[in-house]
Each structure stands twice: as C-alpha cells, then as structure tokens.
Amino acid sequence: MALKYSRQRQVIYDFLMTRKDHPTAETVYQNVRQEYPNISLGTVYRNLTLLADMGTIQRLRVGDGIDHFDADTSEHYHFVCSECGGVTDLKMESIAEILETARKDFDGEIQGHVTYFYGICDKCTKSNLLRK
Amino acid sequence: MALKYSRQRQVIYDFLMTRKDHPTAETVYQNVRQEYPNISLGTVYRNLTLLADMGTIQRLRVGDGIDHFDADTSEHYHFVCSECGGVTDLKMESIAEILETARKDFDGEIQGHVTYFYGICDKCTKSNLLRK
DNA sequence: CATGAAATCAGTAATGATTCCTATTTTTAA
DNA sequence: TTAAAAATAGGAATCATTACTGATTTCATG
Numbered sequence: 652m653a654l655k656y657s658r659q660r661q662v663i664y665d666f667l668m669t670r671k672d673h674p675t676a677e678t679v680y681q682n683v684r685q686e687y688p689n690i691s692l693g694t695v696y697r698n699l700t701l702l703a704d705m706g707t708i709q710r711l712r713v714g715d716g717i718d719h720f721d722a723d724t725s726e727h728y729h730f731v732c733s734e735c736g737g738v739t740d741l742k743m744e745s746i747a748e749i750l751e752t753a754r755k756d757f758d759g760e761i762q763g764h765v766t767y768f769y770g771i772c773d774k775c776t777k778s779n780l781l782r783k
Numbered sequence: 784m785a786l787k788y789s790r791q792r793q794v795i796y797d798f799l800m801t802r803k804d805h806p807t808a809e810t811v812y813q814n815v816r817q818e819y820p821n822i823s824l825g826t827v828y829r830n831l832t833l834l835a836d837m838g839t840i841q842r843l844r845v846g847d848g849i850d851h852f853d854a855d856t857s858e859h860y861h862f863v864c865s866e867c868g869g870v871t872d873l874k875m876e877s878i879a880e881i882l883e884t885a886r887k888d889f890d891g892e893i894q895g896h897v898t899y900f901y902g903i904c905d906k907c908t909k910s911n912l913l914r915k
Numbered sequence: 916c917a918t919g920a921a922a923t924c925a926g927t928a929a930t931g932a933t934t935c936c937t938a939t940t941t942t943t944a945a
Numbered sequence: 946t947t948a949a950a951a952a953t954a955g956g957a958a959t960c961a962t963t964a965c966t967g968a969t970t971t972c973a974t975g
Contacts, residue, residue, distance in 0.1 A: 653972095677961085690924085693962090693964085712846045712848075717960095717961065728885065730889065730893065732891070744887075746884060752876060753860065757862065759864070759903060763902065764901070765901065766898040769893075769895055769896070772891040789951085789953080792952090825933090825954075826953060829934090832934095848932075850932085
C-alpha cells in the first residue's frame, strides 16, 4: 500500500512537467521511451492514474474520447480546437461562482464542475486564411 | 445522402423522448429491443450519431467514458453523481456569460463551452444517511 | 550490509465502448 | 411497379484502457 519510489514514475512526471499541451498517455509513452526504451505502456497508464488519484497531476477529459494529462494542478481552464484537436490553457478569471448559481435550485450536493471551451484556435484560423 | 425514413430511427427517438435520465446507447438498445427484438446495436449507435449530428438530440460526455444521449436540445445543464453515476438535468439560469469571460484574453475563436457539475445526488445522500 | 515482504515493472492478454464491413432489406421518387 | 439510394442486422475490427503474471526493484528492519 505504501508508495515506493520508482524511476519510471519520476521520468513520467518530469516529462509531463515540461509540456504545456496536455499530452495523452500514448504521447507520454512515445516520449518517455526515448530515454527509457523498455518502459511499457501499461506502466505509463498506471502511473498517470496514480499521480492523478494523488492529485499530483490532472486528468482532462475534453470529449475526444482520449484522456489528456496536465502537470499544472492550479485552477485554470482549457480550450479544445475543433479542427486540430489541440488542448491549450486558457487564462481567465475564475468562474467558480457558477457553482453558486447551480446550487440555487438543486437538491443534492454539488462539489465541483468541469468546464472546457471549444472553437478554432489561433493557429488553425491563420492557416485557414492562407488556404483560401 | 438524402435522409430516408426508418422505423428503427423513429423508435429510437421516441424512446429517448420518454426518458429524462440521459441513457447510454446500450440502455437505448436494451429498451428498444423490447418492442423491436432484432434491432442491432450498430443501428442504435448509427442513428444516435445521425440524430446528434443533425442537432435533433444531444450527445453528452460527462467524463465516465460512455456517451449519454438527451432528446432535450434546449440550453440546460447536467449534474453527474460521483456515487451512482446518474446524469440528471440541472435547472439553472444561463451561464453563457462565461464565454465572454473566456474571450477576454484569448487568441482564437471561442464558439462554445461544455460544462457539467458533479457531486452527490439527493438520492445517494439520503441512502447514505440510512446506512449509518 | 543483508534480506525479505511489498511495491512496481514489462509484456501481454482481456475488456468495453464504438465503428466498420457486407450482403440483404426497406424506402421512395419516378 | 421498379430500381437506385439509404438503411439494416449481424458480426468483425478498432482503439483506449485495464487486468494479469512472473520477474525485478525498493526500502524498512535486523
């Protein structure tokens, strides 16, 4: 039960901290494999889940059916590009007040909310212009 | 390309309209099968996707890895119980203003947002009390 | 430092939701 | 009535993720 150190977990976490694009488990695997050639995909999944359960990292579910991971656990929001599928950070003031709005007329305990925004990212908008 | 009537699609949509608990494809299948015994699961998936693409129904992704469907396409929010996994409607005033908040400092076009709330539903809270 | 129980691992098989494929059936415009 | 287009049933395939297993690593304790 007690957590023991593991080189693999360290490498996975270190890698995730270098990225701001919220990679998937597969992407983490492909990258970590560069310096740790025989790490297994199962180990990547297990450790990402472990880290997420501990609250050390965040698991993002943005509707594309694939889990994304984020080493930044501070309150912030995400934007998903409908064209390239990229997931980026969205710096904005807190919208935590929507919790109060939701609680107004609801029986049951509202503990939190998940919000993400979607549209077309800057990069895709620009490359679309070039294409015309 | 042109849409043709299909009895199966009709039955699927009719069933979905009777439910307010946002069933999954599997649940739709199990129920529709009662009155239409040899409908196939693939047909249910195909039609739910078709209806969602047309905007006739809504596809909900609430983080449990299974798609839920809702015949109510009006603006409203959803609550997911962390205990029983149930998805229920949440009557609350519009929080569409968070789009403006998000647009303030973002390069790229924000078209919409997905928000759902989570916690413990009334039913689970009450049955938890009984258990103590 | 040695050691052994617990944790972790690599590799692979299994799972589960969803999509794809194909031969057959249904719909519908002409 | 008929034939092209759309839809279907049934089953195979896909893909992200989880589970299993025997080997390896970690680390508290002697």
